[in-house]
Amino acid sequence: MPSFLQTAPVQSNRFLTDRALRLTLERLLPPEIFAQAAPAFTRLGERARAELPALAAQAEANPPTHLPYDSWGKRIDRIDVDPAFTRLVEIGAEEGLVACAYDAGLGQYGRVVQVGLAHLYDPVSAVATCPLVMTDGAATVLRQLDPALAARYLPRLTARHHAITSGQWMTETAGGSDVSRTETTAAPLENGQFALTGTKFFTSATSADIALALARTPDSAPGSAGLSLFLLELKNPDGSWNGITVRRMKDKMGTKALPTAELELNGTIAVPVAGLGRGVAKIARLLNIARLWAGLAAPAGVGHFLDLARDYAQKREVFGRPLAQTPSHTAWIAGLTAEYEAMLALNFETARAIGETEHGTETLSRLLAPLNKLACARDGIDVASQLLESFGGAGYMEDTGIPRVFRNLHVHTIWEGTTNVLAHDVVRALRDRALGEAFIEDIKKRMRDLKSPEATTAGRIDAALTTLAPHILAPSEDDARFLGQGMARLFEASLLAQSGEWRAATYQDNSGLIAADLFTRKPLLPVSGVDLELDQLAYGLPNL
Numbered sequence: 001m002p003s004f005l006q007t008a009p010v011q012s013n014r015f016l017t018d019r020a021l022r023l024t025l026e027r028l029l030p031p032e033i034f035a036q037a038a039p040a041f042t043r044l045g046e047r048a049r050a051e052l053p054a055l056a057a058q059a060e061a062n063p064p065t066h067l068p069y070d071s072w073g074k075r076i077d078r079i080d081v082d083p084a085f086t087r088l089v090e091i092g093a094e095e096g097l098v099a100c101a102y103d104a105g106l107g108q109y110g111r112v113v114q115v116g117l118a119h120l121y122d123p124v125s126a127v128a129t130c131p132l133v134m135t136d137g138a139a140t141v142l143r144q145l146d147p148a149l150a151a152r153y154l155p156r157l158t159a160r161h162h163a164i165t166s167g168q169w170m171t172e173t174a175g176g177s178d179v180s181r182t183e184t185t186a187a188p189l190e191n192g193q194f195a196l197t198g199t200k201f202f203t204s205a206t207s208a209d210i211a212l213a214l215a216r217t218p219d220s221a222p223g224s225a226g227l228s229l230f231l232l233e234l235k236n237p238d239g240s241w242n243g244i245t246v247r248r249m250k251d252k253m254g255t256k257a258l259p260t261a262e263l264e265l266n267g268t269i270a271v272p273v274a275g276l277g278r279g280v281a282k283i284a285r286l287l288n289i290a291r292l293w294a295g296l297a298a299p300a301g302v303g304h305f306l307d308l309a310r311d312y313a314q315k316r317e318v319f320g321r322p323l324a325q326t327p328s329h330t331a332w333i334a335g336l337t338a339e340y341e342a343m344l345a346l347n348f349e350t351a352r353a354i355g356e357t358e359h360g361t362e363t364l365s366r367l368l369a370p371l372n373k374l375a376c377a378r379d380g381i382d383v384a385s386q387l388l389e390s391f392g393g394a395g396y397m398e399d400t401g402i403p404r405v406f407r408n409l410h411v412h413t414i415w416e417g418t419t420n421v422l423a424h425d426v427v428r429a430l431r432d433r434a435l436g437e438a439f440i441e442d443i444k445k446r447m448r449d450l451k452s453p454e455a456t457t458a459g460r461i462d463a464a465l466t467t468l469a470p471h472i473l474a475p476s477e478d479d480a481r482f483l484g485q486g487m488a489r490l491f492e493a494s495l496l497a498q499s500g501e502w503r504a505a506t507y508q509d510n511s512g513l514i515a516a517d518l519f520t521r522k523p524l525l526p527v528s529g530v531d532l533e534l535d536q537l538a539y540g541l542p543n544l
Helices: 019-028 031-050 052-061 083-094 107-124 129-145 147-157 279-315 327-358 365-389 392-396 402-413 419-429 433-449 455-473 477-507 511-521 532-539
Strands: 065-069 075-080 166-169 185-188 194-203 210-216 227-233 244-249 261-272
Touching (some): 019 031, 019 107, 019 477, 019 511, 052 083, 052 107, 065 244, 083 129, 107 129, 107 279, 129 210, 166 194, 194 210, 194 227, 210 261, 279 402, 327 477, 365 392, 365 433, 392 402, 433 455, 477 511
Parallel strands (some): 166 210, 185 210
Antiparallel strands (some): 065 075, 194 261, 210 227
C-alpha cells in the first residue's frame, strides 16, 4: 500500500462558489428576476455537482451505435443512444435551458437566465446541450417567422417535460460554412409539402424529433439566393424513417455521446418555413442563438476547471506547503481567472443584447453574436489547456474525466462557423457604418460612465480604441481576423472595467478591478495584417 495517496479535487455547486458567475448574474438581472431565478440556479448547480457527472461518464463510455439491418436483412438504420445521454437531455429541458428563453415572466432577461443555467449544466452534460441548442434555435425561427408551424411545434419544443428536440441540417459534402453550395433538392408535392433529396454530411443530434434543413426548389436561383428553409419530422407515425437512410455514424475527437451521422434524404417529406426563398436569412436567426451557446461552452468549461483547480490547490502539497500558498501558482491562476471573467462578461453581455433585441430594443447583437463565439470558443481552449496542467499527470488520465471535458471544448470553434468565418462575418456586418459607430460609442460610453476609473486600465482601453477605430469604420477582409479578435478583446476589457467598478461599489470587493488590470496588461489588439515573408516561407510563394 502506498504511503501517500493524493486526494482528488471535488466539484462544488458553482452557483454558490463561483463568485464571478454569481455576481455577473446579480449585476445584469433586476433584483426581482435574480431572486426569482436563484432557486433554479442553486438547484441545477447541485444537480451538476451530484447527479450529472455520473450520467455524462456513462454516456461518453457508451457512444451511439448504428444497426443498418435487422436479423432478416431488412434495412432499419436503428441508432441506439445510451439512456444516460437521453436522461441528460431530459434534465436540461426540465431545468428550463430552452423554456426560460420563452418565459413571459422573465421577458428580455430570459436569455441571461438561460446562459446562467447553461454555464452550470454544459461542462458536465456530455454535450447534451447540442440538441437543446438546436431546439432553442428552431423555436426562435418558428416563433419569429411562421405562426402556423409555431402553433404546432413551439409548445413541445419549449416544454419542460415530454419535450421534443430539433436538429439543424446544413452541412453537405460540397461545403460546410459555405451553404451556397447546397445541393439538396426539394420537389413540390400536394398539400404544400415537398420531397427532399440529397446528402446531409454532418448531422448532430440525429435522435431529434424534427429538423430544419436547407434545400433548393426547381428553377430556383443559383447560390445562396435559391435556398429555402424546410421543417421535417425524422420519423413517420409508425416509427419508420421519413425517407432517411443513415450512411454511417461519425467518429469524432470529442462529443462522443452525441449521435452524429451522415444521412441520405430520399424523398423526405418536409414543409417550407415561412414560404419559399430567403432560406439563409431565415436560418441565420437560428445561427445567432447557436453562436451564443457555442460561445458560452468554453467559459463554462473553464469555470468548471477553475472550480476543480482551486479545490485541488488546497490539497496538493509542493515543497512542504499547499499549492495554493505558492506565489507562482496563485499569480498564474489569477491571470487565468482574469481571462475567464472577460469571457463571462462578453458572453453574458451578448445574451443580454440578444434578449433585448428579441423584445424590440435595438442593440449590438448583430456584432456581439459572432464576436462572442470567435473570442470565447478560441480563448477558452487555451485557458482550459493551461488549467489541465494544474492537475499534473492526473489531468491527462481519462478516468478523471478532465480530458473528456477538454476534448469537448474543441468543437465549439467549429460549430456555427470557424474563427475565420466569424471574422469575415464581422467585416460584413461593419459594412453598415452606423453599426461600427455604435460599437465605438458603446465602449466610449462605458468608459465615461465609470465614476472612478482606474487610470492605467482606462488608458490602455482608450489607446487600443484609438488604434482600432479606423479599422472598424473602414473594415477590410485582409484584416478580418485582426479586427474580430481586437474588437472582442477590447469590448471584454471595457466590460471588465465596468463590472469591476460595480463589484467594488456594491461589495467593497476589488477582485473585479484586479481582473480588469491583469486582463489589460496583455495586448488588447493582435498583430495586424498578413506577414508576407512568413506567408512565402509557408507556401513557397515567389518574392513579390
